[in-house]
Amino acid sequence: MQFRSIIRIVGLLLALFSATMLAPALVALIYRDGAGVPFVSTFFILFMLGTFAWFPNRRHKYELKSRDGFLIVVLFWVVIGSAGAMPFWLSDNPRISITNAFFESFSALTTTGATVIVGLDALPKAILFYRQFLQWFGGMGIIVLAVAILPVLGIGGMQLYRAEIPGPVKDTKVTPRIAETAKALWYIYLSLTIACAAAYWLAGMTFFDAICHSFSTIAIGGFSTHDASMGYFNSHTINMITVVFLLISACNFTLHYAAFATGGVNLRYYWKDREFRAFLFIQLVLFLVCFLVLFNHNTYSSLLDALNQALFQTVSISTTAGFTTSGFSDWPLFLPVLLLFSSFIGGCAGSTGGGMKVIRILLLTLQGSRELKRLVHPRAIYPIKLGGVALSQRVVDAVWGFFATYTLVFVICMLALIATGMEELSAFSAVAATLNNLGPGLGEVSVHFANVNDTAKWILILCMLFGRLEVFTLLILFTPTFWRS
Numbered sequence: 001m002q003f004r005s006i007i008r009i010v011g012l013l014l015a016l017f018s019a020t021m022l023a024p025a026l027v028a029l030i031y032r033d034g035a036g037v038p039f040v041s042t043f044f045i046l047f048m049l050g051t052f053a054w055f056p057n058r059r060h061k062y063e064l065k066s067r068d069g070f071l072i073v074v075l076f077w078v079v080i081g082s083a084g085a086m087p088f089w090l091s092d093n094p095r096i097s098i099t100n101a102f103f104e105s106f107s108a109l110t111t112t113g114a115t116v117i118v119g120l121d122a123l124p125k126a127i128l129f130y131r132q133f134l135q136w137f138g139g140m141g142i143i144v145l146a147v148a149i150l151p152v153l154g155i156g157g158m159q160l161y162r163a164e165i166p167g168p169v170k171d172t173k174v175t176p177r178i179a180e181t182a183k184a185l186w187y188i189y190l191s192l193t194i195a196c197a198a199a200y201w202l203a204g205m206t207f208f209d210a211i212c213h214s215f216s217t218i219a220i221g222g223f224s225t226h227d228a229s230m231g232y233f234n235s236h237t238i239n240m241i242t243v244v245f246l247l248i249s250a251c252n253f254t255l256h257y258a259a260f261a262t263g264g265v266n267l268r269y270y271w272k273d274r275e276f277r278a279f280l281f282i283q284l285v286l287f288l289v290c291f292l293v294l295f296n297h298n299t300y301s302s303l304l305d306a307l308n309q310a311l312f313q314t315v316s317i318s319t320t321a322g323f324t325t326s327g328f329s330d331w332p333l334f335l336p337v338l339l340l341f342s343s344f345i346g347g348c349a350g351s352t353g354g355g356m357k358v359i360r361i362l363l364l365t366l367q368g369s370r371e372l373k374r375l376v377h378p379r380a381i382y383p384i385k386l387g388g389v390a391l392s393q394r395v396v397d398a399v400w401g402f403f404a405t406y407t408l409v410f411v412i413c414m415l416a417l418i419a420t421g422m423e424e425l426s427a428f429s430a431v432a433a434t435l436n437n438l439g440p441g442l443g444e445v446s447v448h449f450a451n452v453n454d455t456a457k458w459i460l461i462l463c464m465l466f467g468r469l470e471v472f473t474l475l476i477l478f479t480p481t482f483w484r485s
Helices: 003-031 037-057 066-083 086-090 098-109 125-140 142-149 157-164 178-202 207-218 236-249 253-260 268-272 274-296 303-318 335-345 358-376 393-419 424-435 454-468 472-478
Strands: none
Touching: 003 037, 003 066, 003 125, 037 066, 037 086, 066 098, 066 454, 066 472, 086 098, 086 125, 098 125, 098 454, 125 178, 125 207, 142 178, 178 207, 178 236, 178 253, 207 236, 236 303, 253 268, 268 274, 274 303, 274 335, 274 358, 303 335, 335 424, 358 393, 393 424, 393 454, 393 472, 424 454, 454 472
C-alpha cells in the first residue's frame, strides 16, 4: 500500500475541494447577506491542510493499485464530508451543532437530501447555494472530476474511477482513456444542468432558484431552497420539468454519450438498452398504481391534480431525488410504503441516482427465473443474457453478494437506530431514506431529521456513505484481506 502517495493525492483533492468555497462566498458578496466569512475562512483552512498533506509527499508518485483506489475514495469522501461541515458549523445563521453540521454536509455530498435545517426560506442565499452546490458536486462524484482535470491522477485513474462509479459492471468506458471518459461524463452533466436551469427559469423560477434547483435535480439530490420544496412554486409546469430531468439523470450517462456522440441525436441507443426499458416499465407501473389509488380515494380535487401529483411523486421518490410537493406520507393505503420500497431499486447504473440500481434488480429477476426453470429441467443450461450477450457467472455472483450485503447492512443499521430509542417505522424509513440516498422518510423523519437524536444521526451518516459508495467500497476496508500484503 502506497500510503505516502495516497496522502499526496488526498491532499491535492482537498485543495481542489477548497476552491468550491469561493462560489458561495461570491454569492454572499452579490446578495450582501453577511454569510461570506465562514466560506472564506474554510477556503484558507482547507487549502492549507491540503497543501500540508501534499507538500511533504509531492515526489511520491507510484502506480495506483485497486486497493489504493478504494482507500483513496473512502478517505476522500470521509475527509471532504467532514470538511464540508465547517461552513455550517461556523455560520451564525443557521446556528447548528457539530453533529448537525456533519449530517447536513454528508447528506449533501452523498446526494441524500435529508436535512436537519428548518426555516430554509429565512436562510442567507450563500448557505442555500452552498447546500445545492455540494449536492451537484457529489452527484457525479468529485473523484471523477479530479480524474478529468488533474493530470497527476492520470496514472492509476482507472482504480479511482472503478471505485467511484456506481453499478455492477465497473470497467465500461465510453472513451479509450479514463481521463477522457471522466471529461465526457462531466460535459454531459454540465450541459444537462444548464438546460435544466434554463427550463426552470423560463417556467417562472427566479434566476437564483433555477440555478440551485438545477443542481439538486441533475444530481438527484432533492435539496431545495424552500421548506415546502417544489410545493413552494405550486406549478404543474415546474413539476413536469422536474420529472423530465429526473428521468434523464436517472439513466446511464454512457447512454447519453452514445446517443449524442455522433453530433446528432440517436434515440435507438436508449431503446436497445434492456436496463433502460426496465426502468421505464417500473416508472410506468408505479405511476399507474399511484394515480388509480389517488383517483379512487378522491385525494385531489381534480383529475389533472391527481395526474400531476402521482407522476411527480412517483418519479421523485423512485429515482431517489426526494423532492416533494405535498406530504406523500399522508397518501392513502400502501402508497407511501410502496414508494419507499421503490427507492431500493433507484436509478440505472452509471446514473446519479441511488438505490441498488435497476440493472441489479433485473439480474436478480433473471436469476430467479433461471432457478425456477432449473427446478423443472435440472440438467438444462440457461445462460443469463443482457442485450443478447451472456453474462459471466462472476457478475451474477457479485450481484447476489451485493444484494445480501445491502440487506444485511440495512438490517443492522435499522436495529442500531431502534436501540437508540427511535420508533420502528421511523427507523425503517430513516435507514431506507439514507442507505438509498433518498432523503424523506416516514414517521418522525417524513419532513426533516432535526428531531432525531445525535447517536442516530451518526449511524445515518454511515448509512449515507454505504449507499453512496455502494456498500462494498466502504465495507472492503474492514476486511483483513484488504490490509494483508
